[in-house]
Ligand code: NAD
């Protein structure tokens with residue numbers, strides 16, 4: 471077995487294996503892709519020769535993804551993309567299979583930087599020829615430090631053939647690299663497959679947002695006022711999660727279309743400076759910085775709970791809380807801060823409760839999205855890796871999405887698990903709406 475890993479405790483691997491087996495049952499997309507492409511002939515495996523450097527939350531669901539990549543012929547080196555999101559038993563399971571992995575819950579920022587080197591270099595030097603990223607930290611690390619190793623050279627068979635990116639914020643960064651001419655590798659934006667953003671970001675957060683707040687605080691949700699900043703896919707799922715738990719939801723938005731959607735869905739839309747004064751629970755879901763600003767803390771209710779479900783920890787100005795306010799740790803990833811009440815005359819203090827230090831709350835305080843929805847996301851990831859590995863030369867150094875027929879295929883692979891039966895078009899009907907009987911059924915700009 472490899473000793474090429476850094477994890478918390480290898481003895482957790484058996485527990486990890488049992489949970490991975492449970493999760494596999496709920497991840498039919500990944501099992502189907504393995505059955506389709508793994509015919510039992512090693513030479514024919516679609517990822518044979520691929521050396522994938524992965525930077526994505528090292529959870530049980532990700533362990534199933536890694537198993538799938540390996541079953542399809544890839545070699546893998548893995549690290550988590552967040553210092554608080556690792557399931558230590560999942561990391562142990564991966565290490566026990568001889569796969570190099572760098573992930574433990576509660577690592578430091580300095581450890582994280584080491585992880586970026588761990589996945590890029592093995593003992594022989596520069597290692598990957600494919601990248602699977604979540605949030606773009608690994609891509610950025612490669613562009614900033616290994617510019618000359620990136621461009622693929624078919625003659626020497628060196629360099630990176632493709633990057634697939636999991637999340638909204640990572641895609642934003644990829645597009646910036648593309649715009650500034652720094653992207654020297656073709657990339658697939660997995661996030662904007664419909665079966666990713668409209669499922670993981672929305673229905674995933676609908677399950678995991680309240681799960682995290684409950685596990686962290688045990689607070690009674692019903693009757694509380696919850697503020698959701700940002701009404702994109704993640705905000706929609708988070709608002710639905712809080713509303714279903716009995717909260718009265720207020721939304722803040724900068725985009726009039728999303729603000730109007732929130733109104734139509736029955737939520738009150740308020741300016742952020744007003745909303746923060748009303749919330750018992752405040753959740754940021756914008757992918758933007760400085761959404762909850764230092765001045766807001768002094769206006770909040772006593773014992774207000776604040777957390778972030780967006781990718782990076784810059785949505786809430788956590789640094790200010792840590793620098794300026796007395797902090798009491800209640801339990802791991804639940805901290806109480808004594809904040810001066812700037813709405814009162816005289817000096818009065820109140821408490822603010824911050825979850826997961828402002829990092830992804832559903833992965834820090836709970837276990838992230840459930841397996842089924844991650845199966846949709848990760849099936850897209852596997853298809854993107856296969857496409858880029860096999861056909862890299864057909865792509866320019868730009869950011870692409872998977873074609874709609876594959877997106878529809880990912881959905882199709884998940885229907886049977888839910889006992890859903892599709893209706894088949896007749897030839898006359900297909901002709902009438904101008905599609906093929908087997909799809910695609912919508913134009914590329916259909917919005918779902
Ligand atoms: P999105 O672009 O669909 O939505 C973000 C919304 O925030 C937009 O509607 C935008 O108008 C709004 N917004 C931007 N700045 C704002 C501000 N200052 N105040 C109020 N609203 C503002 O993006 P998304 O797919 O919903 O993703 C949001 C974040 O969540 C990203 O960082 C993404 O990477 C991350 N994400 C997290 C998870 C998770 O499991 N925690 C899952 C998927 C995505």
Ligand code: RBV
Nearest residue numbers: 529531532636637670837838839
């Ligand atoms: N996410 N992964 C999990 N259980 O492994 N849960 C959420 C899990 C991903 C999700 O796809 C999102 O885009 C990304 O985390 C943000 O980092």
